Amino acid sequence: xxxxxxxxxxxxxxxxxxxxxxxxxxxxxxxxxxxxxxxxxxxxxxxxxxxxxxxxxxxxxxxxxxxxxxxxxxxxxxxxxxxxxxxxxxxxxxxxxxxxxxxxxxxxxxxxxxxxxxxxxxxxxxxxxxxxxxxxxxxxxxxxxxxxxxxxxxxxxxxxxxxxxxxxxxxxxxxxxxxxxxxxxxxxxxxxxxxxxxxxxxxxxxxxxxxxxxxxxxxxxxxxxxxxxxxxxxxxxxxxxxxxxxxxxxxxxxxxxxxxxxxxxxxxxxxxxxxxxxxxxxxxxxxxxxxxxxxxxxxxxxxxxxxxxxxxxxxxxxxxxxxxxxxxxxxxxxxxxxxxxxxxxxxxxxxxxxxxxxxxxxxxxxxxxxxxxxxxxxxxxxxxxxxxxxxxxxxxxxxxxxxxxxxxxxxxxxxxxxxxxxxxxxxxxxxxxxxxxxxxxxxxxxxxxxxxxxxxxxxxxxxx
Ligand SMILES: Cc1cc2nc3c(=O)[nH]c(=O)nc-3n(C[C@H](O)[C@H](O)[C@H](O)COP(=O)(O)OP(=O)(O)OC[C@H]3O[C@@H](n4cnc5c(N)ncnc54)[C@H](O)[C@@H]3O)c2cc1C
Numbered sequence: 001x002x003x004x005x006x007x008x009x010x011x012x013x014x015x016x017x018x019x020x021x022x023x024x025x026x027x028x029x030x031x032x033x034x035x036x037x038x039x040x041x042x043x044x045x046x047x048x049x050x051x052x053x054x055x056x057x058x059x060x061x062x063x064x065x066x067x068x069x070x071x072x073x074x075x076x077x078x079x080x081x082x083x084x085x086x087x088x089x090x091x092x093x094x095x096x097x098x099x100x101x102x103x104x105x106x107x108x109x110x111x112x113x114x115x116x117x118x119x120x121x122x123x124x125x126x127x128x129x130x131x132x133x134x135x136x137x138x139x140x141x142x143x144x145x146x147x148x149x150x151x152x153x154x155x156x157x158x159x160x161x162x163x164x165x166x167x168x169x170x171x172x173x174x175x176x177x178x179x180x181x182x183x184x185x186x187x188x189x190x191x192x193x194x195x196x197x198x199x200x201x202x203x204x205x206x207x208x209x210x211x212x213x214x215x216x217x218x219x220x221x222x223x224x225x226x227x228x229x230x231x232x233x234x235x236x237x238x239x240x241x242x243x244x245x246x247x248x249x250x251x252x253x254x255x256x257x258x259x260x261x262x263x264x265x266x267x268x269x270x271x272x273x274x275x276x277x278x279x280x281x282x283x284x285x286x287x288x289x290x291x292x293x294x295x296x297x298x299x300x301x302x303x304x305x306x307x308x309x310x311x312x313x314x315x316x317x318x319x320x321x322x323x324x325x326x327x328x329x330x331x332x333x334x335x336x337x338x339x340x341x342x343x344x345x346x347x348x349x350x351x352x353x354x355x356x357x358x359x360x361x362x363x364x365x366x367x368x369x370x371x372x373x374x375x376x377x378x379x380x381x382x383x384x385x386x387x388x389x390x391x392x393x394x395x396x397x398x399x400x401x402x403x404x405x406x407x408x409x410x411x412x413x414x415x416x417x418x419x420x421x422x423x424x425x426x427x428x429x430x431x432x433x434x435x436x437x438x439x440x441x442x443x444x445x446x447x448x449x450x451x452x453x454x455x456x457x458x459x460x461x462x463x464x
Contacts, residue, residue: 008042008087011063015055020046020093024084033073033080033138041068041082048093050168050176050207057205057456058174060087066459067172069201071143072114074135076344077425079147079200079461086459091142094207097121105213106165106182111142111206118211127213130157134330142206148198150421152250155381157214159421161197166210169196169203172452182210195447200423201458203451217286220249221293222322223301225313226278230355232309233279237381239309240283240300247296250284251381252329255358258375258388265334266327272314281380282329335375335388341396343389345406348420349413351383357413361387364409369402384420407431424462433464 009021022030022044032038047053060067066086073080082088091112099108102125107118115136119129131144133151143149145167149160157163166181179193196204227233233253240248254262260275273280283300287293297315304310316322336342349357358376365374372395378385389402410416424432433441441463448455448463 008065011065012043012045012056012059012087015052015059016045016047020048020052022046027088031073034076035073035078035080037078037081037083038070038073038088039082040084041086041088042084044070044088044090046090046093050170053089053170053205053207054174054176056087056089056174057170057172060456061172061174061454064454064456066456067205068458069142069146069205071112071140071146072135072138074139075143075147075200075425076346076422077419077427079423079425079458081426081461089205091140091205091207098208100125100127100213101182102127102213104182106210107213108180108182108208108210109141110208111140111145113141115139115141115144122213123216125213126216128216129211130163130214131160131211134332141209141211145197145206145209146199146201147423148421150379150382150384152252152379154379154384155251156246156249161194163212164193164197164209165212167193167196167206168208169193170205170207172204172454172457177204180208180210184212195451198423200425200462202448202462203457205457217247217249217293219287219290219293220284220322221287221290221297221315222250222282222284222325223297223313223315224272224325224328225281225283225301225304225310226273226276227281227310228278228308230279230358232304233281233380234351235307235309236281236283236300236304239304239307240285243300243303244285244296247285247287247293248283248381249286250282251379252282253378253380254280254282254329255376256280257373258335258377259328261338261375262328262331262334265337266331267324272316272321272325272328273312278311280328282325329377332377332386332388335390338373339390339392339395341391341393343391343396343399343402344422345387345389345418346384346420346422347387347410348382348384348417349410350415353413353415354383354385357409357416360412361406361409364405365389368405372402379420382420411435426461429460429462429464432462 067089068082070090094110094112097109132153169177259280263271301313375388
């Protein structure tokens, strides 16, 4: 006991069996994932049913104890940060895949299942999930819903929001909102599931969901193309959309500094294309056969080359070659290697303004932080760039001035977003408060107040 308050884990001991409770001393030894403070809670609870989640929420609400929902801890905005007076609510035991319906083309699963597990289950029926992100082996269904994750197939299947047909969410007071809709069309009143998608665990705990599935492409082919500049790369995108139509699966871009750095780590001396001043694209298409997919890529490549939009290109001839191309793009943690840390910005910019923004940022950075390096890559097909700044762990702790400069530069870019897919968490809540119209913020606070009047659901995240 601590004063008159029961100790954190005693508060839940009649609800959760011992093996569902991880006390703070044991919690400290666990991997915190991508958020340094995700293991600082007073206790971690690992419920294994929606009913148990509901009982935990009701008890926490009664005592005003904050709950922080946690999935795979791959989030990049400190949205899973905890403090000793808070409970980490991990979905790691709720990993069951409840059903795959190949006729309806849906998968029904608990929120702790990983994206890779969902896709494997779908594959057994010749189907695939629309959601795919590089953290697929660890990121969970609940996490991608709570962050409205994007990823490398948005150009084909849309964001997570477009893929969720139904879900079950537990509110702060323990009431269960069960909407496990499996129908593509359902206009029966307010679409409440949308409230929980992208809410970063601040409005409720998602315990299960229904995702759309799609026919699994029979074959995929990937190409690495080198373009002289962004305008050419964007013209290649237009071409690919016309030539490939619904078969275009991914369209990713890597600016020269990023490509140079990553190939240096991944495949120095055996790069699929040598580092240069070019902007490198990864274009992936699907087809009925491998030959058809590769022929489609070749057509895109040749048409683009005829128009001088690409200088060089290579089409992967095996899974191993495809893996080398994607590793250059996906293993972005390597950017931390030179100095030990990095800042990772996740921004959206209208297509016509991307070049101007990068030029402005390059100039501003050279003027104010001449010693740091920026690396740009991302989902060009969705106008979503990841801009990373390599720096030392100490410099990262004092990141404020770089944040301010980056966001000030972005604020001068009409129609841009400072959070394309990673969300707000702790890192960007001040930007949210400063940038949204007053009426929008008021409505956000009213929704929070209605669903979580005591403010126990992931407090301090998203809204301040
Ligand atoms: C290498 C790498 C690549 C990445 N690439 C992409 C990318 O391409 N696109 C992209 O969008 N993101 C990307 N991310 C970010 C991250 O993987 C996503 O945000 C992912 O959706 C987080 O899932 P998670 O299970 O790890 O959630 P966590 O990190 O555990 O949690 C993230 C947020 O979701 C909340 N949450 C988790 N589970 C639940 C639940 N069941 N109910 C309610 N709230 C919950 C948490 O409270 C927190 O607010 C990447 C991350 C890494 C490390």
